Amino acid sequence: MRFFRARSTVISWAALAVLAGVAGPSASATAPATQPAVPIAPELVAQVEDVADGEPVTALAMLPNPTELDGSYDEVLTELRQHAATTQAEVERHLAQRAATGRITVLGRLWLTNALLVEFPASERTLGALAETPGIDHLVPNFEVRAPETVDGHDLGAQELTWGLTRIESQRVWDELGVTGAGAKVAVLDTGVAADHPDLAGKMFTTDPTDPRRPGGWAEFDSTGGRVDSTPHDSADHGTHVTGTVVGGDASGTAIGVAPDATYIHGEVIPSGRGTFAQVAAGMQWAVAPTDIDGNPAGPAPDVVSMSLGINTFANEMIAPTRAIRAAGIVPAFAIGNSCGSAGTASPGNVYDAVGVGATDVNDNVASFSCGGVISRSQWSDPPAQWPAEWVKPDISAPGVDVLSAAPGGGYATHSGTSMATPHVAGAAALMRSAAPGLSVDDLFTALADTSFWDDRNSPDRPDTRFGHGRINAYEATARVAVPSGIAGTVSAAGTGEPVAGATVVVTPGNRTLTTKADGAFATRLAPGTYELTVTAFGHDTATVPVAVTENTFVDVDVPLTVVPNGSLTGVVTFTETGHGVPGATVRVLDVPVDLSATTDTDGRYTVDGIPAGAYSLRVSAPTFATPTPIDVTVTANGSTVADVALHAAPPSVAVVANPESYGQEIVDTVLTPAGIPATVYPHAEIDRASRHPVVLVGYSTSTGYYNRTRFQAMLDATDASGAGVIFLDHATGSRNGLAQLSVHTGQPEGTWQTSGWVDPTDVRYEVTEAHPIFGDRAVGDHVVLAPADSTVPRWAAWFAGYEGDGRRIIGALGRESDGGAIGGGVAIDERPNNRHVLLSMHATGAATWTADAEEIFLNAIDWAAPERPANGPHLTPYDLTVDPGEVQAGTPVSVSVRVKNVGASTGTYDAELRVGGSTFAITPVTLATGASTTVRWTVTPDTVGTFPVEVGPLSSTLRVRAPVSHREVAPG
Incomplete structure (x- = not known):
């Protein structure tokens, strides 16, 4: 489920001052008169519409989170709590001041992710007032999260250890290394746990063994994220099963737990396998900082948080709590999901910062249900700037098929799923922390990944979308971090001493590969012995260094590299x-x-x-x-x-409107970017913003709720005024795609139809009924094949009828060979007084499977619809956007400047629009002669805490606003 394109919070800004100078005339700024509403998830809008007026509706008001979390565990938690306390207090103050929101009740507050759970009587007016509250980033429903569907496994017979423990060599860790998990703690968030099971009895941590509620070791949460006063129990059997794999013993004669001497804590967050986001997030928060039922601190943080739950999508709300867990020094071991469908993976396992776990069987084959894929930043509505462009999930794999573990009632059960693989990884991480208590999350995962089993049965390259980095080996990983000796050194440039970051250090024997950090440092644990280091770095000569490692010693190794000419x-x-x-x-x-x-x-x-x-x-x-x-x-x-180098002017930029946005991004990545066409993806909720572009593509929609008459008309009005072209797309699998929205909105075309596909071997094609530049040099009667008869491309189809009058006409039909002709309209145009419209009955999705001819028609349509660029005209380009200072306390003035140059052939005007936090702050017109440049400056005074994008045209920067210094203490919990 994809919700929206999340934007940073709407900001109230004060003390506007503008100075435009330096070779250019001064100009006045235009500030917005009202604060626009923040994005609202279409599912929440539909929820309000589906219940009777006045009925209670709950929603999550998501607030901005800190963008940087550095330092110790205590420092990270202090930053999270103080940031949430300050920003939430501000939002609640605004809610209290608004008469229209008088009946909005705050049900819960979260600080691990900055959010308020609110309840309000259903009405569009109240929802709108909530969306206009300063300090809120976006609104979503309290959506459902569940345990992946598991499969009953096959009984593999009596064994000394489960096959999974044998495969990851757990017993070698216990016997040869003497590491059994003692001193490590694992937090399991699931359906609950049968704490009295013979394999689990006495292993739940508590600050008071006499209290049956097990303070600090047990917590139950309701759907609002509130604590429930209860004693340990399992609402199903899932939680007991996964907990047994982490810490279970061998009461039955078969050892079931990877780290049998580790302690555990358990939070019931998905009763009977289903819970809400508020429930899960509250459990994650409790796991990071355990408390008793009264909210008092109850024990230290765990080493690992193990979660076998999720939602098959890219849930933006899962990012902040996952990142916070890792920043706090805790390993986030999360299932990657089972049978994830078109999403490919599940959240939170697909969050970049999570250790996403896939499932393997007894032969090291990846289970068919185990999810995986290459994840792109663009698939997330608001990804952190620190994330790479793409990454592979799962990160790692573990036994997850036919796994025997504990069941409520003192018995045992065999299940299959990534739910079963994840506790193997959590247990292995507990062993590693037991052996090396100060081990960082990064170093722990590196050891897991480097020592895992991997072969090329799924892919020639590692990591791959099935194994990830490989199937874990608990012995090899723990042995690597357990030895109290090794090397620690620095790679620097000879002569200057400057650190060399990104250098590769290969240790032989063993071929262990290290990479130097920003300061040139590298380190690894090694058993006593003689080694050779081979150090390579771009722009430097290779160096070879012998090293002798002795017992209980870390040898200092400094490697100077000669810089090549x-x-x-x-x-x-x-x-x-x-x-x-x-x-x-x-x-x-x-x-x-x-x-x-x-x-x-x-x-x-x-x-x-x-x-x-x-x-x-x-x-x-x-x-x-x-x-x-x-x-x-x-x-x-x-x-x-x-x-x-000489540059040409860019082709007109294109806005692609789609829900989920991944469908639009596929068009961008597959078709537009390779063609050199700049493009931006917008959700249907921002179709009015999309109208800023010279060409707007109105595409895929998974719900009728994404169509909004007011926003759609605003887009039509804006594009009519600017001359921007609009292309309405359709496809058989959408609820109300762009072309269907046009039909509903204007009555033209008069009707739309679709089929989910033909099973007979036939093609799907456009047939030219009028020669036109969109069809290139094709003549009437020629065909444009969209899905060949002999291909595996699904032969879905959509068509329309009744598009005529006032410049509107159908120029191509949609049909197939077996019908002997057309079944309806396929391509149409509307030559309007100031702009052009195009209708394409296909093309809303599936860009990766388009034929070359289909892609050609699509690009021709963009070229024809785009407004013509005047010859010898002006070309004003902004550059050098500066935000000074980039981090301030609320109420402190900030200087923002941008330079603008006219490289065109004639005088022209550029509207320098400053956007902060997604909202227009000021528009400053700048008129420049050919070759002239100027600087535009604004002064802004932020009064809202958070980190906000600062944008002028295609340029962007950030501004972090901190709370004013306060000595008020923030209560823990």
């Missing part, structure tokens, strides 16, 4: 139409492991120093300009190579 690249980046220098362009050397780049100055000049002599490819990119094909350059030792 290098040279520089220099040149000027210009606009092809005028020869003016292009400022703010990024010039980057490709296919190198370090950042070798520069940004052009006002005159378009750049220099990149420190490039090792050799041949390279050079890419130049700049906002509002097309990115040319990389050029080949050769750098000579101690020389300077000149590489001038």
Whole structure:
């Protein structure tokens, strides 16, 4: 389930001051008159619409979270609590001041993720007032989270250990290393636990053994995230089963637990296998900082949080609590999900910071139900800036098929699922923390990954989307971190002593590979013996260093690397139409492991120093300009190579409107980006914002609730006024896609139809009924094949009828060969007074399977609908966006500036629009002659705590606003 494109909170800003100068005239700023509402999940809107007016509705008001969490466990928790206390108090103050929201009740507060659970009487007016409350980031329902569906396994017969413990070599950890989990603690969040089971009895941590509620070891939460006064129990059998795999003993004669001497705590968050987000998040919060029923601290933090639960989507709300767990030094071991469908993976296991766990069988084959995939940042509505562009899930795998473990009532059961694999990883992590209590999460996972079993049965490259980094080996991983000896060193540049980050250190024997950190440091545990280090780094000669490791000692190893001869690249980046220098362009050397780049100055000049002599490819990119094909350059030792580059104007930018946004992103990644067309994806809730672009594609929709008459009309009005082209797309599998929305909104076309697919071997195609540039040089009667008869592409289809009058006409039919012709309209156009519309009855989804002809028609439609760019016109481009200072206390003025240059052939005006936190703060018109530049400055005074994007056109930065210094103590819990 995808909810929305989350935006940062709407901000109330004060003390506006504008100064535009430096070779340009001053101009006034236009500030917004009202605060726009924050995004509301369509599911919440539908929930309000589906119940009677006045009926109670609960919602999660999500507030901004801290973007950086550094320091010790105590420092991280203090930052989280203080940030939540300050921001939540502000929101509640605004709610109390608004008469329209007088009946909004705060049911719960969370600090691990910054959120308020609120209840209000159902009405659009009250929901709207809630959305306009300053300090709220977005609104979602208190959505459901559940345990993955498990499968009853097969009885594998009596064994000394379960096959899973045998496969990961748990007994070798106990016998050879003497590590059984003692001193480690694992938090399990699940359906509850039968704490009196013979394999679990006496292992639940508590601060008071005489209290049957087991303070600090047991917690039950209701759907609002509130504590329930209860004693340990299991509402199903799932929680007992997974807990047994983590810490269970051998009362039956078969050992079932990976870390039998570890202690555990258990939170019931998914009673009978289902819970709410507030329930789960409250449990995660309790796991990080355990308390008793009265909210008093009750014991230290665990080493691991094990969760075999999730939701098959990319749930933005799961990001903050997962990141907070890891920042607090706790291992987040989460199931990656079973049979995840189109989502591919489940949250929170697919969160980048989680250790997502997949399932394997007794032969190390990955279970068919075990989810996995390549995750892209673009699949998340509001991903952290620190995340990479993409990553592989699961991270690691473990036994998860036919797993024997404890069951309520003192018995045993055999189940299969990633739920069963996850506690194997949690138990292995407990063993490793038992052996090395100070081990960081990063180092722990690196040891797990490096020592895991992996082969190329699923993929030639590691990690892959089935194994991840591999199936864990608890013995090898624990042995690596358990030895009290090893090496610790630094790689630096000879002569200067500058640290070399990203250097590769290979330790032999063993071929253990390390990577140096930003300060050049590296370290690993090694058994006593003689080793050889081979150190390589880009731009440096390779060094080989012998090392002798002795018992109970970490040997210091400093490795100086000789810098190889290098040279520089220099040149000027210009606009092809005028020869003016292009400022703010990024010039980057490709296919190198370090950042070798520069940004052009006002005159378009750049220099990149420190490039090792050799041949390279050079890419130049700049906002509002097309990115040319990389050029080949050769750098000579101690020389300077000149590489001038001329840029063309970028094609018109395209807005792709889709829910879920991943469908729109597929079009961007597969079709638009390779064609050099800049594009941005928007949800249907932001269709009015999408109308800023010269071309708007209104595409896929999984719900009729995404259509909003007011927003849709606002998009039509805005594009009519600006001359922007609009392309309405359809497809058989959507609820109300763009073309269907147009039909409902205007009555044109008069009707739309679809089929989920034909099973007979036939094609699906457009047939040209009128020659047109959209069809290229095709003539009437020619076909554009969308799904060939002999392909595996699903032959779904959608068509329409009744599109005529006032410039509207159908120019292509939708049909198939077996019908001998058309079954309805496939392609239509509307030549309007100031802009153009195109209707494509297909193309709303499935871009990765489009035929070359289908892709051609799609791009032709964009080209025809786009407004024509005037020849010899102005071309004003912004660059050098500065936010100073970038971090302030609330109430402190901040200076924001941007430079603008006209590289075009004639005088023109640029509306410098400053957006902060997703809202327009000011619009400053700047008129510049050809070749002239100027600086636009604003002063803003933030009064809301949080981290907010600061944007001017295609440029972006961030501003972090902290709470004013206060000596008020924040109560724990």
